[in-house]
Amino acid sequence: MNHGLTEDQASILAGLDQLLGSRAPAAPTHPVTFIHDAALDGAIAEAGFLDIAREPGFGALDAALIVERLARLPCALEAAASAIVAPALDIAAGLRPIALATDPAAAVRHLPMARALLYPRGEAAVLIEIDPARVTPVETLFAYPYGRLDGLEGLAERVVGEAATLRRRWRIALAVEAAGCMAAGVAAVVEHITTRHAFGRPLGSFQAIQHRLARAAETTEATKWLAFRAAWTDSEADAAIAAGFAQQRIAELTYDLQQFSGAMGLTLEFPLHLWTYRLRALAGELGGATVQSRAAAAAAWGD
Amino acid sequence: MEFGWTQEEAAHRERVRAVLARVLPPDWEDIARHGPGSDEQTAFSKIFCPALHAEGLLIPHWPKPYGGQDESIWRQFIMAEELWAVGEPRGPQYMNVNWVGPVMFKFGTQAQLETYLPPILAGQAVWCQGFSEPSAGSDLAALRTAATPVEGGYRVNGGKIWTSYAAQADTCFLLARVPAAEGVSSGKAAIVILLVDMKSPGIQVKPIPALVGQGDIHEVFFDDVFVPAENRLGAEGQAWEIINYLLQHERVGIPRYALARRTLDRAVARLKSQGRWDDPVLRDRAGQALMLCEAARMMCYRVVDGKARDLPDDAFGSLARVAVVEAENGVSAFLTEFMPDGLLGGDPMQQAHHQRAIAAGVAAGPAEIQLNLIAQRWLNLPREPRAR
Numbered sequence: 253m254n255h256g257l258t259e260d261q262a263s264i265l266a267g268l269d270q271l272l273g274s275r276a277p278a279a280p281t282h283p284v285t286f287i288h289d290a291a292l293d294g295a296i297a298e299a300g301f302l303d304i305a306r307e308p309g310f311g312a313l314d315a316a317l318i319v320e321r322l323a324r325l326p327c328a329l330e331a332a333a334s335a336i337v338a339p340a341l342d343i344a345a346g347l348r349p350i351a352l353a354t355d356p357a358a359a360v361r362h363l364p365m366a367r368a369l370l371y372p373r374g375e376a377a378v379l380i381e382i383d384p385a386r387v388t389p390v391e392t393l394f395a396y397p398y399g400r401l402d403g404l405e406g407l408a409e410r411v412v413g414e415a416a417t418l419r420r421r422w423r424i425a426l427a428v429e430a431a432g433c434m435a436a437g438v439a440a441v442v443e444h445i446t447t448r449h450a451f452g453r454p455l456g457s458f459q460a461i462q463h464r465l466a467r468a469a470e471t472t473e474a475t476k477w478l479a480f481r482a483a484w485t486d487s488e489a490d491a492a493i494a495a496g497f498a499q500q501r502i503a504e505l506t507y508d509l510q511q512f513s514g515a516m517g518l519t520l521e522f523p524l525h526l527w528t529y530r531l532r533a534l535a536g537e538l539g540g541a542t543v544q545s546r547a548a549a550a551a552a553w554g555d
Numbered sequence: 556m557e558f559g560w561t562q563e564e565a566a567h568r569e570r571v572r573a574v575l576a577r578v579l580p581p582d583w584e585d586i587a588r589h590g591p592g593s594d595e596q597t598a599f600s601k602i603f604c605p606a607l608h609a610e611g612l613l614i615p616h617w618p619k620p621y622g623g624q625d626e627s628i629w630r631q632f633i634m635a636e637e638l639w640a641v642g643e644p645r646g647p648q649y650m651n652v653n654w655v656g657p658v659m660f661k662f663g664t665q666a667q668l669e670t671y672l673p674p675i676l677a678g679q680a681v682w683c684q685g686f687s688e689p690s691a692g693s694d695l696a697a698l699r700t701a702a703t704p705v706e707g708g709y710r711v712n713g714g715k716i717w718t719s720y721a722a723q724a725d726t727c728f729l730l731a732r733v734p735a736a737e738g739v740s741s742g743k744a745a746i747v748i749l750l751v752d753m754k755s756p757g758i759q760v761k762p763i764p765a766l767v768g769q770g771d772i773h774e775v776f777f778d779d780v781f782v783p784a785e786n787r788l789g790a791e792g793q794a795w796e797i798i799n800y801l802l803q804h805e806r807v808g809i810p811r812y813a814l815a816r817r818t819l820d821r822a823v824a825r826l827k828s829q830g831r832w833d834d835p836v837l838r839d840r841a842g843q844a845l846m847l848c849e850a851a852r853m854m855c856y857r858v859v860d861g862k863a864r865d866l867p868d869d870a871f872g873s874l875a876r877v878a879v880v881e882a883e884n885g886v887s888a889f890l891t892e893f894m895p896d897g898l899l900g901g902d903p904m905q906q907a908h909h910q911r912a913i914a915a916g917v918a919a920g921p922a923e924i925q926l927n928l929i930a931q932r933w934l935n936l937p938r939e940p941r942a943r
């Protein structure tokens with residue numbers, strides 16, 4: 253048991269921070285519900301950060317550390333599926349971005365930019381390579397690009413592993429990504445309420461706000477440590493617990509963060525929605541908290 | 556970063572379990588159901604602690620010069636998890652090994668060490684913690700019990716409340732205030748710590764009937780109680796530093812989620828035996844309670860990790876406390892809704908857990924105080940203006 257970074261992990265994250273520091277994500281020129289930064293996505297992938305779990309001596313936890321860091325960015329990068337899910341399946345490095353679906357006919361996160369769509373079919377995890385021309389973007393408040401495939405005709409499904417593996421890693425990926433979004437959302441709101449004054453004092457000095465944000469901090473930390481543990485153990489129970497905990501808490505956390513940002517928080521100009529509306533998208537994935545909760549119960553106690 | 560146990564740590568856990576299986580009597584649950592402060596459990600602690608010591612498991616985390624083995628905090632915590640999960644057979648004596656001893660090593664005189672350590676090692680010492688007062692709970696620094704300097708020591712007058720184990724205790728770890736005229740200053744600086752013999756003339760203990768376990772809360776009255784100067788711990792004015800040191804040891808000392816988790820495991824076994832485990836709603840809710848237990852576990856592990864790696868104290872202890880309160884209440888709420896019969900005589904251990912759970916958010920500093928600390932020390936939010 254050791255919560256500290258290894259030297260390798262510290263230097264990988266330092267390298268990532270250096271890359272991110274040297275090139276600020278492209279600022280949107282007009283109001284957007286999500287930010288897509290293809291150049292940054294390419295730079296991160298090219299530098300190999302998303303393939304870390306494939307390296308000898310490294311694994312899903314190392315990938316999770318990277319994904320959590322990336323999720324704190326305002327832009328919606330596809331990192332979690334590439335870095336955490338794909339390495340556990342028969343998917344070549346570099347075949348990405350990857351969109352994850354429970355139903356390939358539904359509107360799917362990351363699909364407009366994806367080169368591959370991964371979903372469960374019965375007991376199997378199957379992958380199809382995507383022709384972007386066949387994807388229609390879906391307008392949404394969720395701060396991810398969403399798209400819908402025009403159908404499966406003519407697309408070859410390839411079995412890349414077991415559906416259970418896909419689901420387990422997806423849960424871990426979801427929890428890790430949620431942890432990063434929560435951390436960034438809390439930080440944005442802390443800054444807002446520290447600088448904004450009302451009634452002659454900073455908003456952040458009101459206990460009614462402090463307590464709810466303190467709980468948001470507790471949610472964020474608990475989500476993070478549950479997610480990192482799940483990435484390390486790669487166990488069914490830990491994965492379901494981490495994802496379920498995150499999903500369970502998202503409604504309360506995002507409500508509070510939005511609330512403390514006032515009307516400003518409801519604008520596209522204020523960046524908060526770039527995290528809260530990713531979180532709200534994650535809340536409903538894989539069937540939502542109750543599915544994860546029942547899966548956790550089954551993994552812990554059996555039928 | 557890694558989240559596994561070494562072989563040696565796993566073997567330690569197995570050993571603790573084996574010792575518990577051997578040492579706990581068949582009627583242990585009957586003993587445990589009244590709570591750590593009950594007559595039954597206190598009496599049993601005086602059999603159990605010596606047995607634990609014989610196994611080398613009472614104070615292995617203490618430094619070698621004091622009879623310990625300098626064992627790692629992780630081993631200490633593994634043992635605490637196992638003991639708390641079965642209902643804390645050390646009874647009130649868990650305090651001795653968690654913080655009374657360590658506080659003595661750091662701040663005690665040679666004579667104090669010689670007086671107080673042997674009974675702890677013998678597994679026969681019961682301490683109580685005389686901090687809270689009727690008008691000083693959350694705001695501990697408002698305490699008023701007076702320690703008036705007199706020839707050879709102090710005269711103590713005042714009253715304490717909510718004092719656990721007081722009726723059984725040999726010694727009280729008492730906070731009192733030196734009168735402003737005599738003291739270096741007022742406020743926190745005028746507090747002294749006195750180690751008071753509970754048999755001293757002038758002390759009266761009154762149990763308070765309560766929803767929590769037996770022997771858990773009392774009033775203690777001090778009427779002109781003489782305390783010799785050599786029973787003062789540390790210097791006048793040093794008390795607050797000692798209290799902070801103590802609370803650091805106290806707050807990670809109790810892995811409450813371990814009993815919550817075990818209670819939940821038992822409940823699921825009962826639900827299965829009642830043929831109710833097919834209900835998806837019930838499974839969902841059990842899963843939610845499970846998540847809260849595991850969240851609390853991971854948060855507490857992060858606190859222990861900070862100590863193991865000697866990191867500076869941050870506000871994470873408060874984050875962990877909040878998670879623990881949520882786990883305790885989450886499990887207890889699940890059981891109250893789905894297994895109310897457990898509180899109607901159906902499962903005494905469910906009731907025992909319930910009684911601990913309802914105190915989790917209040918005892919050792921309310922959850923709301925932890926939220927204040929998180930806001931100020933973790934999120935660095937501006938302080939609320941103080942009332943004058």
Ligand SMILES: Cc1cc2nc3c(=O)[nH]c(=O)nc-3n(C[C@H](O)[C@H](O)[C@H](O)COP(=O)(O)OP(=O)(O)OC[C@H]3O[C@@H](n4cnc5c(N)ncnc54)[C@H](O)[C@@H]3O)c2cc1C
Pocket residue numbers: 683684685686687688689691692693694716717718719720767771772914916917918919920921922923924927
């Ligand atoms: C089972 C049990 C065992 C205990 N054992 C001991 C013991 O051995 N020795 C000992 O000295 N004490 C003991 N206590 C007392 C415990 O430390 C106090 O109950 C606790 O510090 C709170 O004080 P209070 O009860 O006076 O609550 P109050 O100070 O009256 O507060 C009541 C409530 O108000 C809220 N509140 C208070 N202050 C604030 C604030 N600043 N911001 C927001 N909300 C606030 C909290 O919700 C709090 O619970 C024990 C308590 C329990 C329940």
